[in-house]
Amino acid sequence: xxxxxxLKELKExxxxxxxxxxxxxxxxxxxxxxxxxxxxxxxxxxxxKLLLNGDITPGEFEWLLKSQKDLLALKMLQKAGLSKISxxxxxxxxIELIVNVVKGFL
Amino acid sequence: MNxxxxxxxxxxxxxxxxxxxxxxSCEALKTAPYDQYSYQKSIDIKIDSSRLMxxxxxxxxxxxxxxxxxxxxMEKMVEYEKNKPNxxxxxxxxxxxxxxxxxxLGGFFKRWEEKETLSQAFVIEAKSQVMEAMDMxxxxxxxxxxxxxxxxxxxxxxx
Numbered sequence: 001x002x003x004x005x006x007l008k009e010l011k012e013x014x015x016x017x018x019x020x021x022x023x024x025x026x027x028x029x030x031x032x033x034x035x036x037x038x039x040x041x042x043x044x045x046x047x048x049k050l051l052l053n054g055d056i057t058p059g060e061f062e063w064l065l066k067s068q069k070d071l072l073a074l075k076m077l078q079k080a081g082l083s084k085i086s087x088x089x090x091x092x093x094x095i096e097l098i099v100n101v102v103k104g105f106l
Numbered sequence: 107m108n109x110x111x112x113x114x115x116x117x118x119x120x121x122x123x124x125x126x127x128x129x130x131s132c133e134a135l136k137t138a139p140y141d142q143y144s145y146q147k148s149i150d151i152k153i154d155s156s157r158l159m160x161x162x163x164x165x166x167x168x169x170x171x172x173x174x175x176x177x178x179x180m181e182k183m184v185e186y187e188k189n190k191p192n193x194x195x196x197x198x199x200x201x202x203x204x205x206x207x208x209x210x211l212g213g214f215f216k217r218w219e220e221k222e223t224l225s226q227a228f229v230i231e232a233k234s235q236v237m238e239a240m241d242m243x244x245x246x247x248x249x250x251x252x253x254x255x256x257x258x259x260x261x262x263x264x265x
Contacts, residue, residue: 043231046231047231050227050231055225055227056225056227056228056231057225057228060224060225060227060228063209063213063217063228063232064209064228064231064232064235066208066209067209067210067213067232067235067236068235069209070202070208070209070210070213070239071210071235071238071239071242073202074199074202074203074210074239074242074243075242077195077198077199077202078195078199078242078243078245078246080195081137081195081196081199081246082246082249084137084195
């Protein structure tokens with residue numbers, strides 16, 4: 001089994017998925033996918049071995065690969081949410097600072 | 107003296123305008139606050155799912171009652187998150203995890219039902235994927251808590 005080919009195909013379908021369904025993340029998506037695939041390599045290799053040994057069926061292998069795609073989408077959502085929280089927090093701090101400065105003038 | 111008063115007024119006006127601008131731009135960044143119920147319920151669903159997924163090497167029909175209960179709990183959670191203001195991210199995460207046409211918790215139960223029993227190796231791997239997804243959700247809600255805590259501490263310290 002050509003493991004590099006599997007990774008390449010997975011990467012392409014992930015980019016397609018993100019471009020189709022999560023347009024807001026388009027700019028960062030490519031790098032995120034590469035990072036994610038890098039961190040997923042171990043799992044993908046493990047599943048490939050399980051498939052070759054007959055411990056899981058091709059259908060189960062496909063299910064697991066797709067679950068990896070869903071995990072990526074989830075990770076992107078989490079990341080977007082966390083940056084929203086920290087940006088919101090930063091802006092709250094800016095507001096507090098401005099309010100305090102204005103108070104100093106009164 | 108008048109000159110200093112005018113400068114002061116200009117500074118105040120600029121700051122007031124800037125404050126309003128920041129306040130308006132914050133509208134787009136609002137997130138629902140930390141919710142103890144969401145946090146606790148997500149943990150409950152994670153634990154129940156973990157326990158039930160371990161049973162997936164045995165027949166679906168012998169666990170159908172417990173599975174139905176869990177699926178209803180999950181459905182209720184999706185509905186709860188859907189109706190919270192500024193909660194699009196958590197709602198989208200829950201939808202993805204519970205969707206039976208995706209490959210996380212909802213998808214796992216659908217596959218189990220279709221196949222009646224699942225192989226040990228598949229259950230171990232699928233469970234690890236689902237638990238990772240649930241952890242992301244729980245950590246995300248927990249992060250809101252940290253933010254809320256730091257704000258609370260700030261308020262307390264300023265008293």
